[in-house]
């Protein structure tokens with residue numbers, strides 16, 4: 001009798017245990033099924049490991065930028081926000097925070113194409129950081145911001161010779177890319193916000209996110225039109241052929257802006273007029289003084305200004321007539337020499353009539 005009782009109690013305990021195990025299994029299975037599917041493109045595996053670009057820890061990124069604080073915020077582009085920061089090595093950096101919302105491809109291209117390319121007139125990519133659904137690109141900091149701020153900023157101005165030096169530096173950076181030994185690198189987004197200024201106002205090109213490496217002389221048919229309105233070669237807009245002459249066109253537009261301090265399209269007229277069209281008309285009718293940036297206050301060598309204007313017009317002319325970046329560097333250097341000579345022979349005393357150098 002006693003034995004029978006124990007059998008019943010034991011059976012009951014085993015039964016309850018089996019039921020509990022079964023219930024736990026069902027509940028956890030449900031949980032697994034209802035948990036959200038893994039995010040597409042999440043940076044789980046590091047897709048950039050093979051780029052050879054140094055990896056920087058997330059801790060270091062947040063420490064350097066004071067937790068991405070507002071006081072460290074520099075500016076914002078289509079890819080995300082940019083913050084300044086100081087790494088533990090004491091190096092001053094710009095940290096581009098890229099939210100993973102489909103810009104991953106641009107990010108990957110930028111990392112892989114920039115990491116091994118070094119030149120004094122190109123912004124150096126120092127490292128990257130990947131963390132689940134966000135990532136960062138860490139660049140050398142250009143403490144004087146971008147050319148756009150200096151050309152169009154209210155309380156900012158660049159004297160004539162400094163404008164030429166910025167143009168020469170940018171042209172050198174672009175010439176280096178176009179004659180890159182492993183194949184011509186087309187920047188594809190030359191514009192004033194992508195020309196950054198270092199401590200001594202030396203210019204450095206940034207943003208290689210859209211760049212493509214192609215064999216010298218060859219053209220590449222792109223699947224999509226890239227670049228920024230106002231700077232894209234009309235040739236490229238119509239046939240999507242990527243080559244270095246597209247960068248020359250964009251550079252020509254930037255040169256026109258350096259000369260005139262004007263936006264790519266003049267909206268103040270009855271019918272909005274593109275800057276290149278305005279400059280072409282001006283070439284026929286003269287009136288260079290009206291085209292020159294009023295902020296220059298007439299202080300430039302008229303000869304050098306004219307040479308630079310002709311150069312800019314040749315950059316924006318038909319594809320076959322455009323100079324190479326090497327030729328552009330040489331002509332700008334010539335304009336620079338003219339200007340320094342003219343300045344040296346002009347007395348420094350200011351008079352009522354404007355000094356031309």
Ligand SMILES: Nc1ncnc2c1ncn2[C@@H]1O[C@H](COP(=O)(O)OP(=O)(O)OP(=O)(O)O)[C@@H](O)[C@H]1O
Pocket residue numbers: 074075076077078079080082094096123139140141142143145146189193194196206207
């Ligand atoms: N290395 C850097 N040093 C200093 N400032 C930087 C650096 N990199 C970017 N910036 C600044 O951060 C801001 C945003 O730059 P970003 O390249 O993201 O966009 P953008 O070039 O202005 O525009 P878009 O995304 O349309 O090309 C700009 O004002 C730029 O001057």
Ligand SMILES: [Mg+2]
Pocket residue numbers: 077193194206207
């Ligand atoms: Mg940029």
